[in-house]
Amino acid sequence: MFLSKEQIAEFQDKGFIVLKGFLDEGVMDKVSAHLDQLRDKQPAEGEEAKYYETSPISGENILVRIENVLGAHNPELGRLLLPPEAIECLAQLLGEPPVLFKEKINYKLPGCRPDQLHQDQAAGWNAYGPFYITMGIVVDPNRKENAALSFMNSGNYEKKLMSEEWQPLTEDDPPYKPEDEYVLLEADPGDVIFFDSFVPHGSPANTGDKSRRNIFLTFNKRSEGDKRDQYYQDKWANYAPNQTDSARSKESFRV
Ligand SMILES: O=C(O)CCC(=O)C(=O)O
Numbered sequence: 001m002f003l004s005k006e007q008i009a010e011f012q013d014k015g016f017i018v019l020k021g022f023l024d025e026g027v028m029d030k031v032s033a034h035l036d037q038l039r040d041k042q043p044a045e046g047e048e049a050k051y052y053e054t055s056p057i058s059g060e061n062i063l064v065r066i067e068n069v070l071g072a073h074n075p076e077l078g079r080l081l082l083p084p085e086a087i088e089c090l091a092q093l094l095g096e097p098p099v100l101f102k103e104k105i106n107y108k109l110p111g112c113r114p115d116q117l118h119q120d121q122a123a124g125w126n127a128y129g130p131f132y133i134t135m136g137i138v139v140d141p142n143r144k145e146n147a148a149l150s151f152m153n154s155g156n157y158e159k160k161l162m163s164e165e166w167q168p169l170t171e172d173d174p175p176y177k178p179e180d181e182y183v184l185l186e187a188d189p190g191d192v193i194f195f196d197s198f199v200p201h202g203s204p205a206n207t208g209d210k211s212r213r214n215i216f217l218t219f220n221k222r223s224e225g226d227k228r229d230q231y232y233q234d235k236w237a238n239y240a241p242n243q244t245d246s247a248r249s250k251e252s253f254r255v
Helices: 005-014 025-040 075-081 084-094 228-238
Strands: 016-019 049-054 061-067 098-106 115-118 133-138 150-152 182-184 192-196 201-203 214-221
Touching: 005 016, 005 084, 025 061, 025 075, 049 228, 084 098, 084 133, 084 192, 084 214, 098 228
Parallel strands: none
Antiparallel strands: 016 192, 049 061, 061 098, 098 214, 115 201, 133 192, 133 214, 150 182, 150 201
């Protein structure tokens, strides 16, 4: 078993655990180079879904995220990010084998808007299943200066929606309140955060000069089925990928 009983208990109590140095430097160098290639790539039909927005800080059109990055169009990336130990951790935390629901790279470039405090489940995920676990992979150093994430670490949340669907829990920036219930999660390349779809988390705008790339792979229990194709089909119908010259200016909360 990869995770100890104590780690599983911590996850159940707080809704997340951090595994320092889960992926090694050699792997992360390759992942970082891969993300640069994806940033510059013009995807073919059915490949990566890229989302651009106009920065509220600089007014420039910037890449905010890329979704649908795992699969036959990027076989190497899946091998790098999901070694057998990762699957084992997910199975231990879910209590059964995991199935990939969705995945994305948040580039969080300088000038990127905040990701307001939210529960992932509020982003329409109830339509596909009741519960998910995300493996967050740190690619660039995450520091306060470049919009490191804050997580509720008191365990004081409900495993149900605490806001209307599609609404953030607050429009305020961190430190979130009550301050002693949140932790600023500064982290290094290769660190991994496993977190459930109800634990409140968010990050401010990136007002620094360094990008803060993280990858988020979200899984559901195998017994709940494979909903990934349906999720992306629905998402692209309602929220289509775009290009630099069609960047969105004001975004509602999306996960
Ligand atoms: O990248 C971020 O800062 C926010 C990520 C996040 O919370 C999410 O997409 O659910």
